[in-house]
C-alpha cells in the first residue's frame with residue numbers, strides 16, 4: 609500500500625509549488641515537497657520511513673524556482689534558429705498542401721473515370737453487347753474502385 613501511494617506525483621492541495629513532487633533530493637533520494645512557513649515558503653525532502661529525516665537544509669521556494677527559470681532561459685533556442693525553423697516549417701506546409709491538392713485532383717479524375725465506365729457498361733448491357741452476368745461482375749468492380757477513391761477523397 610505504501611509503495612503504491614509513494615508513486616503519487618505532482619501538485620496537491622491549494623498551494624502552488626512549481627517543483628513539488630517533481631524533483632528529488634540528491635542526498636536522500638526523496639521527492640521534495642513545498643511548505644509555507646511564517647518566514648517564507650520552502651521546499652524540503654519528504655521523510656523516508658527507513659532512513660529517517662534528511663540532513664539537507666530547507667530551500668527557499670524562490671531560490672529553487674529562480675534556478676529553474678535561469679536554466680530554462682539557457683535552453684531557449686537563439687532567435688536566428690527559430691526564424692530558420694519557421695521558414696522551414698512554412699515550406700514543409702506549402703509542399704504538403706501542393707501534394708494534397710494534386711491527390712485531390714487525381715482522385716476526382718479517378719471517380720469521374722469509373723462513373724463513365726459504369727455508364728458505358730450499362731449502355732452496352734442494355735444494348736445487348738454485354739451479357740448481364742458480365743455486366744454485374746464488372747459493375748461491382750468499378751463501383752468498388754470508385755467508392756475507394758471517394759472514401760480517400762472525403
Ligand SMILES: [Zn+2]
Pocket residue numbers: 633634635636637638653662663664
Ligand atoms: Zn534529502
